[in-house]
Amino acid sequence: MKTNPTLTDQDFQQLSALLDGALSSADATLLRQRMQTDAALQDAYTELALTQDAMRTMPTLKPPRSLRIDPQRLHQARGLRWWLISPPGGQLFPTLGVAMSLCFCLLFGAVAMQPVETHTLKGAVTSPATEVAPADQSVVIAPDANPLAGTPWAWLGAVTGAGILGGTVRWSWQIRSRKRAAKR
Amino acid sequence: MLQFEDQQLVQFVLAGDTAAFNDLVERHQSRAYNLCVRMLADADAAADVAQDAFISAYKHLPSLRGEFRPWLMRIVANACRDVLRSQKRRPSVSLDLERDDDDAPAMQFADTSDGPEAALMKSELQKTIAVALGAIPDDQREVIILSDIQGLSYQEIADVTGINIGTVKSRLNRARSRLRELLLAAELLPRVRRHTHESNT
Numbered sequence: 001m002k003t004n005p006t007l008t009d010q011d012f013q014q015l016s017a018l019l020d021g022a023l024s025s026a027d028a029t030l031l032r033q034r035m036q037t038d039a040a041l042q043d044a045y046t047e048l049a050l051t052q053d054a055m056r057t058m059p060t061l062k063p064p065r066s067l068r069i070d071p072q073r074l075h076q077a078r079g080l081r082w083w084l085i086s087p088p089g090g091q092l093f094p095t096l097g098v099a100m101s102l103c104f105c106l107l108f109g110a111v112a113m114q115p116v117e118t119h120t121l122k123g124a125v126t127s128p129a130t131e132v133a134p135a136d137q138s139v140v141i142a143p144d145a146n147p148l149a150g151t152p153w154a155w156l157g158a159v160t161g162a163g164i165l166g167g168t169v170r171w172s173w174q175i176r177s178r179k180r181a182a183k184r
Numbered sequence: 185m186l187q188f189e190d191q192q193l194v195q196f197v198l199a200g201d202t203a204a205f206n207d208l209v210e211r212h213q214s215r216a217y218n219l220c221v222r223m224l225a226d227a228d229a230a231a232d233v234a235q236d237a238f239i240s241a242y243k244h245l246p247s248l249r250g251e252f253r254p255w256l257m258r259i260v261a262n263a264c265r266d267v268l269r270s271q272k273r274r275p276s277v278s279l280d281l282e283r284d285d286d287d288a289p290a291m292q293f294a295d296t297s298d299g300p301e302a303a304l305m306k307s308e309l310q311k312t313i314a315v316a317l318g319a320i321p322d323d324q325r326e327v328i329i330l331s332d333i334q335g336l337s338y339q340e341i342a343d344v345t346g347i348n349i350g351t352v353k354s355r356l357n358r359a360r361s362r363l364r365e366l367l368l369a370a371e372l373l374p375r376v377r378r379h380t381h382e383s384n385t
Contacts, residue, residue, distance in 0.1 A: 016357045020331075022338070047364055047373050050380060054309045055332040063217040064227050067235045068209050069242070071202040077239050081246035085198060175199075 007044055015045050019052055085175055094172030101168050105161030111146055112154035190252040197245060205245075209238050212253065215334065216260045222329045223264040225318055237263040254343045261326060261344050268322050305376050309367070316366040324359035331356055 014031050017023040023031065035042045084093055148154045188196070188204075190211070196204035216237060220230035237260040248255055317325055330336045330344060331352075341352045367373040 012361055013353075013357050016360050017353070020338070020356075022353075043374075043377065044364070046377050046380070047367070048360060050309070050373065050376055051313065051360070051363060051367060052332050054306055054313055055328075056335065057306070058310050058314070058333055060214055061218055061221055061227075063213055063231050063234065065231060066210075067213040067217065067231065067238060068206045069235065069238060071206075073239065074202050074205060074242050077243045079243050082243070085246055177195075 007040055011041060012044070015041070015048055018045070019048050094168060094175060097168035098165065098172060101161055101164035105158060105165050108154055108157030108161050111148050112150065112158045114146060114149035114154075194245065194248060194252055197242070205242055208252065208256075212256055213238075215253075216256065219257065219260055219329060219334065220264055222314075222317065222333060223261075223322075223326060224267060225314075229267070233263050233267055234260060254340060257330075257344045258346065261330075265322065265326070302379065305379055309372055309376050312367060312370050312372050313363065316363055316370070319366055320359055320362050324355050324362065327352055327355040328359035328363065332360075 014023060014027065018028055018031055031041075035045060148157075188207070190208065193204045193208050193211075197208070213234065216234045217230055220234045220237075221227055224230050224233065237256070240263065241256050241259050244259075317329070320328065326345060327341055330341045331338075336344065338349045338352050341356075342349050345352070347355075364373065
């Protein structure tokens with residue numbers, strides 16, 4: 001048997017929405033008015049409601065066995081993320097992470113704050129004028145000069161280090177909080 | 185007994201308390217199993233799939249953001265979908281699921297306040313629905329189970345299935361339409377409707 005041909009897809013959508021209370025009050029009133037004069041619409045709604053009621057009151061089936069999982073099996077299921085948050089990794093990695101990111105941050109921060117050293121190449125033209133350094137003087141570059149000093153790259157390194165530091169501190173804080181919550 | 189919220193239990197598990205995870209299993213196993221059994225129509229396979237889903241949930245627990253229940257149900261629904269996809273299994277029926285034993289309380293089928301005849305009719309309707317669900321496409325069946333059996337809202341269904349609310353509505357609409365056709369074909373629905381109408385008048 002087919003569905004009543006007088007019922008359009010839109011009618012059915014509206015009936016379904018009415019059943020879920022998802023129709024606007026104006027549309028719901030209009031649909032209810034139509035149902036009073038359209039027997040097919042009324043029947044369809046009643047059938048939908050009966051079906052939904054029958055489904056809602058279906059029995060909750062009990063699992064044939066308990067689904068509890070053996071702790072050993074759970075332990076084996078642990079992946080990399082578990083390894084990073086549980087002991088000993090959970091104790092070692094946050095500490096190591098904080099220490100390393102702190103070093104990273106300090107190192108790049110120190111480089112970034114170094115004054116920029118300007119060198120004048122001997123023998124090079126230093127101005128549009130005709131001043132030329134004596135050609136016989138050898139070029140000396142200070143051995144401690146850091147090519148990254150004061151550059152945006154050094155600042156970027158320092159900021160990245162600070163970000164990683166913040167992340168690892170937050171991570172270790174979360175692990176500590178969980179442990180405290182579990183103890184409580 | 186001290187009752188903890190899901191989120192607290194999750195925190196305990198993440199802090200190393202494995203037993204707390206089994207508390208979560210106890211709490212959600214019925215809902216998870218019922219979704220599986222209605223999707224797969226095989227009680228033993230459903231228990232296995234639900235348990236595997238719990239193990240998967242444990243494995244990925246450190247990446248949980250937000251609430252536990254919808255996240256878990258999403259894992260369970262994915263596991264069911266995977267099984268259906270890999271085995272191309274259609275729920276073949278399952279009057280067995282509604283067996284009259286002590287564990288599956290048959291008297292829960294119907295509200296006997298309407299009289300024994302109405303209760304019997306409702307019980308028959310429920311059994312027919314359980315069979316008819318197997319003839320509905322997997323994606324539509326999933327949505328109608330979550331909505332009309334498990335009572336989830338559109339938004340919750342969207343969270344579990346990973347589809348948008350508009351698609352939830354259209355799948356639900358198609359599923360109800362198809363289910364109604366099947367029940368009309370079984371000539372059961374008009375009989376129940378008439379009986380209800382007569383009872384009311």
